[in-house]
Amino acid sequence: MKVKMNDSTIKECLGDVIYIGFKSSAKYEDGEKVADIGAVQYDLGAPLYANNNQEGASIQVRVETDRKPNIKPFKQVKFSNLVYDPYAGVSQMGDNARGILNDRFTCDAIEALHPQDRLYDEETGEKIEDKPIVSKK
Numbered sequence: 001m002k003v004k005m006n007d008s009t010i011k012e013c014l015g016d017v018i019y020i021g022f023k024s025s026a027k028y029e030d031g032e033k034v035a036d037i038g039a040v041q042y043d044l045g046a047p048l049y050a051n052n053n054q055e056g057a058s059i060q061v062r063v064e065t066d067r068k069p070n071i072k073p074f075k076q077v078k079f080s081n082l083v084y085d086p087y088a089g090v091s092q093m094g095d096n097a098r099g100i101l102n103d104r105f106t107c108d109a110i111e112a113l114h115p116q117d118r119l120y121d122e123e124t125g126e127k128i129e130d131k132p133i134v135s136k137k
Contacts, residue, residue, distance in 0.1 A: 003084040010082060015048035017079075019071040019112075020058060027066070037066050042110055044077065051103070061105040069110065075117035080109040 010017070020043040027038025042061045051057040061082070071077060085104045090097055112118045120127050 001086065005079075005082045005084055007078075010079060013048060014046040014059070017059075017077055018045045018074055019069065019077050019110075020045050020073065022069050024068065035066055037068065039064050040067075040069060042069065042077075044110075045074075059103070059105055061107055061110060063107055063110060065109070070118045070120060070122060071110070071112045072117050072119055076113040077110050078113050079107045080111070082107040 005013070022043065023041045024037045025039050025041070026033050027035040040063050042063065044059050044061060045056075046059050047056045049055070049057050049059055061079075083106050085106060087102050087104060089100050089102050091100045092098075116128065118128055
């Protein structure tokens with residue numbers, strides 16, 4: 001079962017999602033490594049997401065891409081075609097086995113919600129610095 005989530009569903013089910021970090025995996029074809037990055041798994045904080053009766057857990061979202069994230073840590077993100085795709089599994093301990101539901105999220109792209117929350121300008125490659133705070137005397 002795949003559930004495509006729109007902006008209002010994301011806000012209602014996950015809250016204001018923030019970027020925590022990422023893990024990348026290489027791309028392989030026929031057992032040969034063809035690229036250093038083939039997919040990125042984003043770690044995101046979701047304050048309204050409940051996992052194992054724990055509200056405010058983090059989620060992992062897989063994106064098929066060849067680029068590292070361009071998002072400053074702990075900044076809000078927006079999704080392009082976020083899909084919730086849970087799957088069933090089995091947990092076994094000794095002679096006891098039980099079914100479990102595993103959450104899986106995928107999407108086409110994840111970007112910073114605000115342009116100033118990017119690490120660099122994608123057109124020029126220039127690093128985006130925080131503006132200094134000027135106090136009025």
